[in-house]
Amino acid sequence: MENRRESKLLSDGRELFKKNSLKKAFILFDEIVNINPENAEAYFYLGNIFHIQGQLGKAVKAFNKVLALDSNHTDAAISLSVILNDIGRYEDAKVIFEKANEKIKNEKVGFQSSGINQKFSAKHFEIAEMYFTYNRYEEALSEYNKACGLDPENLEIRVKIAKAYSKKGYVSKAFEVLRSLKSEHPAFLPARVALGLLHYGKGNTIEAQTEWQNALLKDPTNEEIQMYLSLSKNATETNLNA
Numbered sequence: 001m002e003n004r005r006e007s008k009l010l011s012d013g014r015e016l017f018k019k020n021s022l023k024k025a026f027i028l029f030d031e032i033v034n035i036n037p038e039n040a041e042a043y044f045y046l047g048n049i050f051h052i053q054g055q056l057g058k059a060v061k062a063f064n065k066v067l068a069l070d071s072n073h074t075d076a077a078i079s080l081s082v083i084l085n086d087i088g089r090y091e092d093a094k095v096i097f098e099k100a101n102e103k104i105k106n107e108k109v110g111f112q113s114s115g116i117n118q119k120f121s122a123k124h125f126e127i128a129e130m131y132f133t134y135n136r137y138e139e140a141l142s143e144y145n146k147a148c149g150l151d152p153e154n155l156e157i158r159v160k161i162a163k164a165y166s167k168k169g170y171v172s173k174a175f176e177v178l179r180s181l182k183s184e185h186p187a188f189l190p191a192r193v194a195l196g197l198l199h200y201g202k203g204n205t206i207e208a209q210t211e212w213q214n215a216l217l218k219d220p221t222n223e224e225i226q227m228y229l230s231l232s233k234n235a236t237e238t239n240l241n242a
Helices: 002-018 022-035 040-052 056-069 074-086 090-105 109-114 116-133 137-150 156-167 171-184 189-201 205-218 223-241
Strands: none
Touching: 002 022, 002 040, 022 040, 040 056, 040 074, 056 074, 074 090, 074 116, 116 137, 116 156, 137 156, 156 171, 156 189, 171 189, 189 205, 189 223, 205 223
């Protein structure tokens, strides 16, 4: 009887969680762990609720409990790794992440449907951003490429790859990445904006303005693009009047 009750609570809790009814969901998941202190899935959802609410200490405890009950719970390992990284426990985060990464490599393809690739991609992207901030562009490129391979639909990652190439001095490679991205996804304006900035940095003002003008046609109210166009035109006029 308890098992049926537990199953019903878990199902109802998941639905409430999906609807962002976190307080109601919390009550159900908390009841589950009182019924069965070894229900890893309930602890996993409790950890997510704590994380969303900013109660990171409780979230860490909940995810650690999940892993104590089920060491193969990859989602909990990734969630825990993200939190530890956020609070500055970088080495602990790295160890947990690498263990989870190794496990997922050995999983069957069917497991990918849970969105695990996107979660790994987000983690690689997060690490890449940290490397980029500290001018470690080689490591940043490696992590951006891993992120892109895991989540190719996230086009912003390819813009970041181009920026990393540019910072390393591989400007022609950066142009190649952005031109390919623009060709494949003409409506993705950040590629055009970044391509314009790359042209402008090389002194190709006309080419830069062309990219931004074309982008502005697709999004006439985009203030960022308007700003770049205005600055480039003012700079051109200043040079002409010098």
